[in-house]
Amino acid sequence: MLTGLRGIEDQIVYGIARPTGGHRAVNFRLNAPYVQMYGIVKRFPGVLACDHVDFDVRRGELHALLGENGAGKSTLMRILYGLYQPEEGRILRDGAEVTIHSPTDAIRQGIGMIHQHFMLVDTLTVTENVALGLKSSREPLLDLDRVEEGIRELSEAYGLQIDPRAPVWTLSVGERQRVEIMKALYRGAMMLILDEPTAVLTPQEVDELFVTLGYMKDNGYSLVLISHKLQEVLAISDRITVLRSGRLVGTVPTEEMTRQELARMMVGRDVMLERTREEEMDAGEVRLRLEDVQAHDVTGQPALRGVSLSVQSGEILGVAGISGNGQRELAEVIAGLRPISGGSVEMDGTPVTDWTTARRTESGLAYIPEERMHDGIVRDFAVSENLVLQEHTSDKFSNGIFLAFDYIARYSRQMIQDFYIKTPDIRTMTRNLSGGNIQRLILARELSRRPKVLVAAQPTRGIDIGAIEYIYQQLLEQRDTGMATLLISEDLDELLALCDRIAVIFEGQIMDVLDRSEASAEELGLLMAGVRPEK
Amino acid sequence: MFDELFTISTLIGILHSCVRLATPYLFASLGETFGQRSGVLNLGVDGIMLMGAFFAFYVVFEGHNLWVGVLAAIAIGVMMGLLKAFVSVTMQSLQGISGIGLYLFGLGLSSLLFKTLIGSVEGVSGFRQLAIPFLSDIPGLGHILFNHNALVYLAYLMVPVSWFVINRTTLGLKIRAVGHNPEAADTLGVSVNGVRYTTMMIGGALAAVAGASLSIGLQNVFQENMTNGLGFIAVALVYFGSWRTIGVLGGSLLFSLVNALQLWVQALAIPVPSEIAVMMPYIMTIVVLAFTARQIQKPAALARSYERGE
Numbered sequence: 001m002l003t004g005l006r007g008i009e010d011q012i013v014y015g016i017a018r019p020t021g022g023h024r025a026v027n028f029r030l031n032a033p034y035v036q037m038y039g040i041v042k043r044f045p046g047v048l049a050c051d052h053v054d055f056d057v058r059r060g061e062l063h064a065l066l067g068e069n070g071a072g073k074s075t076l077m078r079i080l081y082g083l084y085q086p087e088e089g090r091i092l093r094d095g096a097e098v099t100i101h102s103p104t105d106a107i108r109q110g111i112g113m114i115h116q117h118f119m120l121v122d123t124l125t126v127t128e129n130v131a132l133g134l135k136s137s138r139e140p141l142l143d144l145d146r147v148e149e150g151i152r153e154l155s156e157a158y159g160l161q162i163d164p165r166a167p168v169w170t171l172s173v174g175e176r177q178r179v180e181i182m183k184a185l186y187r188g189a190m191m192l193i194l195d196e197p198t199a200v201l202t203p204q205e206v207d208e209l210f211v212t213l214g215y216m217k218d219n220g221y222s223l224v225l226i227s228h229k230l231q232e233v234l235a236i237s238d239r240i241t242v243l244r245s246g247r248l249v250g251t252v253p254t255e256e257m258t259r260q261e262l263a264r265m266m267v268g269r270d271v272m273l274e275r276t277r278e279e280e281m282d283a284g285e286v287r288l289r290l291e292d293v294q295a296h297d298v299t300g301q302p303a304l305r306g307v308s309l310s311v312q313s314g315e316i317l318g319v320a321g322i323s324g325n326g327q328r329e330l331a332e333v334i335a336g337l338r339p340i341s342g343g344s345v346e347m348d349g350t351p352v353t354d355w356t357t358a359r360r361t362e363s364g365l366a367y368i369p370e371e372r373m374h375d376g377i378v379r380d381f382a383v384s385e386n387l388v389l390q391e392h393t394s395d396k397f398s399n400g401i402f403l404a405f406d407y408i409a410r411y412s413r414q415m416i417q418d419f420y421i422k423t424p425d426i427r428t429m430t431r432n433l434s435g436g437n438i439q440r441l442i443l444a445r446e447l448s449r450r451p452k453v454l455v456a457a458q459p460t461r462g463i464d465i466g467a468i469e470y471i472y473q474q475l476l477e478q479r480d481t482g483m484a485t486l487l488i489s490e491d492l493d494e495l496l497a498l499c500d501r502i503a504v505i506f507e508g509q510i511m512d513v514l515d516r517s518e519a520s521a522e523e524l525g526l527l528m529a530g531v532r533p534e535k
Numbered sequence: 536m537f538d539e540l541f542t543i544s545t546l547i548g549i550l551h552s553c554v555r556l557a558t559p560y561l562f563a564s565l566g567e568t569f570g571q572r573s574g575v576l577n578l579g580v581d582g583i584m585l586m587g588a589f590f591a592f593y594v595v596f597e598g599h600n601l602w603v604g605v606l607a608a609i610a611i612g613v614m615m616g617l618l619k620a621f622v623s624v625t626m627q628s629l630q631g632i633s634g635i636g637l638y639l640f641g642l643g644l645s646s647l648l649f650k651t652l653i654g655s656v657e658g659v660s661g662f663r664q665l666a667i668p669f670l671s672d673i674p675g676l677g678h679i680l681f682n683h684n685a686l687v688y689l690a691y692l693m694v695p696v697s698w699f700v701i702n703r704t705t706l707g708l709k710i711r712a713v714g715h716n717p718e719a720a721d722t723l724g725v726s727v728n729g730v731r732y733t734t735m736m737i738g739g740a741l742a743a744v745a746g747a748s749l750s751i752g753l754q755n756v757f758q759e760n761m762t763n764g765l766g767f768i769a770v771a772l773v774y775f776g777s778w779r780t781i782g783v784l785g786g787s788l789l790f791s792l793v794n795a796l797q798l799w800v801q802a803l804a805i806p807v808p809s810e811i812a813v814m815m816p817y818i819m820t821i822v823v824l825a826f827t828a829r830q831i832q833k834p835a836a837l838a839r840s841y842e843r844g845e
Contacts, residue, residue, distance in 0.1 A: 102724070103721075103722050103723070103724060104724035107724065113722075115722070118719075119716070119718060119719035119722045119723075120716070120719055121711070121712045121715045121716045121719050121720070122715065122716070122835075123711065123715050123832075123835075124708070124711060124712060124715070128708055128711075128712075129719075131705075131708060132708055132709065132712050132719075132720060132723050132725065133709070133720065133723035133724045133725045134723075135705075136705050139705060140704045140705055140706060141703060141704055141705070142703055142704060142705055142707075142708060183723070
């Protein structure tokens with residue numbers, strides 16, 4: 001169904017009548033361009049985010065916009081949605097030039113955007129979220145019953161299962177995304193921009209989303225999928241536009257592309273994405289062991305409900321799960337940043353439950369936190385200061401009173417070289433580095449200590465493909481030298497590529513631990529959703 | 536020694552006072568509820584009350600109709616609300632500090648105007664008791680509930696009205712959305728600043744009427760700092776009431792009951808040091824706030840200014 005329309009030219013399809021009455025049912029030709037952007041230029045201080053980019057999306061088309069972080073794909077779409085104003089360039093809708101100054105203008109042009117971070121008001125119901133900002137038929141009173149009816153109609157038409165009366169805070173991530181799509185549809189959007197929509201979904205939810213997108217495409221909607229995942233782009237798009245460093249690399253029909261070719265377009269060179277692993281190491285001794293660990297989250301709710309795991313030397317143990325199922329607490333508990341209310345944590349057979357973070361670190365624990373900008377570095381510290389942050393009191397970097405500045409400078413230059421950190425200088429404020437380079441800095445600080453145990457939480461989230469490649473390489477190298485790694489990730493491809501075993505966490509419990517050889521994305525997906533597949 | 540408090544007629548008297556004295560609390564805290572639900576903390580309520588109290592009093596003192604006095608208070612309240620909105624919404628200054636500034640401004644200006652325009656403590660004849668026919672004849676209850684001045688009835692009317700505006704109108708939906716997730720509201724074309732200006736004007740108007748209810752309704756005089764920090768209690772009541780109008784009503788009644796008790800204890804010359812009696816509402820505020828741990832309903836964007844970002 002997803003590809004059923006490809007190649008059918010000149011087919012007349014009727015758009016459905018939308019209950020808001022904002023757009024009348026219009027007939028249109030498939031494959032006619034809905035939106036065209038020409039010569040778009042957008043500058044930010046010091047960066048040319050979009051450099052004369054052309055882009056168009058047709059009716060009934062799913063057009064993928066592919067590129068690394070900072071390639072300009074989000075910027076381009078934010079321009080189309082009225083969040084940024086371009087310095088140069090023209091935007092046409094149905095062949096007529098339009099100006100879009102705000103999201104309101106964009107909505108008026110039939111353009112909707114599903115943001116990566118959902119723009120929903122948690123405390124309101126689904127219906128209230130949809131009605132927000134719309135003119136009511138009974139102004140100044142609300143007409144929620146009418147909105148609810150419209151939501152039900154759209155739900156049925158596009159397979160978007162939502163309870164209109166549910167408060168948003170009770171909904172799962174997948175359901176929230178449906179509410180976002182519903183908001184756009186209800187406003188009469190004929191085109192949807194989806195910013196990394198699958199990043200937060202389970203594989204099953206991804207499938208459901210793709211089915212919905214398929215229905216929409218069949219009904220003549222134009223869809224733009226912003227993504228950096230080659231596989232999904234190849235699976236569902238009709239055409240692909242690749243951006244690199246703000247420039248258009250090309251727009252190509254999907255059927256003519258392979259993964260390798262796309263990766264080359266994205267990065268500008270050949271990329272080794274799949275690493276061949278060394279043959280299995282013999283199971284080493286257990287470096288990290290968690291026994292029935294229980295802990296609470298920041299709001300005092302139970303977050304870990306009896307987690308038992310062990311990681312051996314020379315092994316990468318993956319932890320898969322949808323965000324918010326206890327991963328953050330798990331990492332913090334091991335790092336010593338969160339007290340546990342039950343169970344025990346052991347390193348090298350020694351209970352470390354009562355140890356401070358510093359003591360654990362000295363004993364060979366390394367930690368790559370999820371929130372790298374908040375927990376991984378001090379943003380207003382120089383690169384060199386962040387590099388020695390952990391060990392600045394050790395004999396290496398100080399004599400007990402004063403820091404050894406000369407040595408720190410030499411050491412920092414070495415690290416910058418060894419870990420390919422791109423920075424103008426060792427005194428540069430760390431906040432000015434890109435996400436990928438900050439992650440390299442953290443990696444440099446943590447791995448150069450030759451740790452015995454590494455806890456890495458979402459180490460590749462939101463960073464460019466080059467840095468990801470490097471991080472993978474480092475993790476595997478360290479593994480081969482005997483480090484025990486706990487890798488917490490929401491990216492199943494990543495886990496399947498790197499891990500020896502994969503544990504799945506759901507609502508603070510380990511659903512199962514699978515050997516990589518027996519793990520499949522489908523099975524992991526079910527476990528992540530809390531379903532134990534029949535064996 | 537407390538026997539005298541527990542005669543039927545005294546109890547009726549206390550409850551009547553309680554209903555009556557809740558008036559300024561209700562106006563002020565309902566107004567503050569609008570602001571806080573939209574994400575703006577206005578600590579300047581007390582200053583606005585003083586300004587409202589003064590202007591209402593001055594207009595009546597000059598011989599105008601009582602309702603003209605109320606309108607004058609509303610006008611000055613809206614202006615004070617606009618000032619607060621300009622400072623904390625447009626200029627994005629810290630809401631707590633700018634609220635204190637507004638309070639001091641209202642305190643100082645009302646005192647200055649009082650000294651220059653009136654000079655000495657004078658009385659006016661304020662709103663009279665308006666017994667509602669038949670209902671006020673119900674024994675006991677009739678006197679407690681239906682024998683008050685117009686501003687008292689208006690204050691209680693504002694409870695369902697405020698609830699309705701917040702929960703059943705498009706403006707109310709915008710207020711709730713802006714207070715919880717201004718970014719989401721902004722992407723749907725809701726003017727975050729516009730909504731916050733609106734709630735600041737509503738809140739300012741209600742706070743000023745709260746002041747007027749003192750100067751031309753309950754006490755019928757104007758004195759410097761006559762509110763004695765009542766506006767701050769009103770802010771606390773919003774927390775106490777978990778940002779709900781019904782909770783605010785409950786809180787207002789609780790505090791006015793303490794106040795009424797305090798007055799009657801003094802009036803009956805019960806030998807409790809009057810300082811202790813006067814302190815009771817304030818002690819109550821601290822105790823109540825300390826135990827009000829329910830922050831679930833709290834608008835997530837409360838006291839945070841909004842700027843369209845990346």
